[in-house]
Structure formats: structure tokens, C-alpha cells
Amino acid sequence: MNFWRVPLDADQISITRGIVHILEERCKGCGYCIEFCPKNVLVLSTRFNRKGYHPPEVKLADECVNCHFCEIICPEFAIYSTEEGAGAAVIPLDRAKQAKEPETCC
Secondary structure, rough: OOOOOOOOOOOOHHHEEEEEEEEEOOOOOOHHHHHOOOOOOOEEOOOOOOOOOOOOOEHHHHHHHOOOHHHHOOOOOOOEEEHHHOOOOOOOHHHHHHHOOOOOOO
């Protein structure tokens, strides 16, 4: 994009990068996430999930700007994005199931 003038805060502008996480077994292959992604990060995969649907897969991982459009539009809550570098704070679904309740004393 060419600006007719350089923005005053051009040196301070930074684009956040995101990591897309897909919960394939929840997906019903509607394609909304693919359609609404402004950077065309996702494509419909050729493989099937257990329900017989084609879940999306990440095509251009480096292009994700963490806009969350995919997770906002998903009717099945099968996709979400996290800010790059913050992935350690997200607990994967398998580990969340295995997590135990904290022990209480007394």
C-alpha cells in the first residue's frame, strides 16, 4: 500500500502476528473461517475428520494478523487464534481434560 504521505507514527506501528489453532473434530466444514479471513490464511483440507467433514488447514501461517475473525464467525467454536509468543499460556484440549482439581487442605 502506498501512502500519499508517511504516517506520523510509522515507526511505532507494529502488526501483531497470530497462530491459528483448529479443533478439527468440532469442525463441520462450513468454510466461514476461510471466507472471512482477510489474509487468506486458511484453505479447505482434502482429508476428513471423524464426522466426515473437511476441516480447514493453515496455508499461510506467517500471514495471520490475529484479527480473530475466524473464531468470531465459526458457529461450532472450532477455531481460534492466539498472539505469536503467547502460545504457552493456552492449554491444549487434551491437557485440559487431564488436569486435576487442586487439592484443598483441611
